[in-house]
Amino acid sequence: MNGHKFEYKCARMLRRKGFHHVEVTKKSGDQGVDIIAYKRFSKYAVQCKYYSYPVGNKAVQEVYAGGKYYDCDRCIVMTNGTFTKAAISAANKLDVKLWDNCSMLKSTSLIFEAMRAMNILGILFGCYLLRNVFPFSSDAYMQYYRELTLILAGLLGWLGWGNWAVSAFTGALYLFLGFTQTGDTIPSFLVGGMNLTFLIPALIYFVHVYLLKPKP
Incomplete structure (x- = not known):
């Protein structure tokens, strides 16, 4: 370089x-x-x-x-x-x-691309799960709140990577899914009752927020 x-x-x-x-x-x-x-x-x-x-x-x-x-x-x-x-x-x-130490730009770029791909997959999969529940009612929302949360997390994570506040909220949404999504609706990898499918991206976003916030 x-x-x-x-x-x-x-x-x-x-x-x-x-x-x-x-x-x-x-x-x-x-x-x-x-x-x-x-x-x-x-x-x-x-x-x-x-x-x-x-x-x-x-x-x-x-x-x-x-x-x-x-x-x-x-x-x-x-x-x-x-x-x-x-x-x-x-x-x-x-x-x-x-x-x-800005030489870590390459690894940051790879993480960004991986998280963007994961967020896009989350949006698409959430929309797929909701394909038969339109129009929404309050009961439908209560029944499918996890799928809607997945779509929201995907959208915010995809569009708000550069903003620490949005990234923090995205991490919180994935953390919520990690503790609540333990059924068969969304693919799960459970350890001790927690879903690592969502806890891992939550951890990545929280680390990203920690690295992002101190900068001006």
């Missing part, structure tokens, strides 16, 4: 962490900013460093200056490795966020 490819991987990582309008800047005249992105009401300047050694404070100074040039509210430096003490000190002084 080279530095330019790493920038696009970082852009995908930002999108999955809830950033929007993520754009990789042109290679020439970028003013030390590789990516411009938005989250909530803030504009971010991001510099990406694919190094085999710790990133120094020059990168922090560059992205800080570049952020001022692009009228950004906050700045981030992303690297596949770590940062020097000088970089950490400068970042604390200039309020620049440092994201290290």
Whole structure:
């Protein structure tokens, strides 16, 4: 992998962490900013460093200056490795966020693709189970609430991977299914009365939320 490819991987990582309008800047005249992105009401300047050694404070100074040039509210430096003490000190002084060890982007991508496929299968299977119960009544809802929960979890998990709040709610829905779905309607793998078919994705989502939330 080279530095330019790493920038696009970082852009995908930002999108999955809830950033929007993520754009990789042109290679020439970028003013030390590789990516411009938005989250909530803030504009971010991001510099990406694919190094085999710790990133120094020059990168922090560059992205800080570049952020001022692009009228950004906050700045981030992303690297596949770590940062020097000088970089950490400068970042604390200039309020620049440092994201290290971003080399796990590939494994994160694989998990994202696996969870997306699982969510799509959940939506399709939930719709299949509900094919003969339209139109719904209150009694039908009480009878098929687990199937409806499966569809909702699939939709939220598919569309809200980059949002920690939606991912947390998705994990809670899968956790609910893991403790309540112990019958024959939905395929089950029971251990101690708990359905691992849903407890495993619930655990993945909760770990994802833990990794997602601390970032700005």
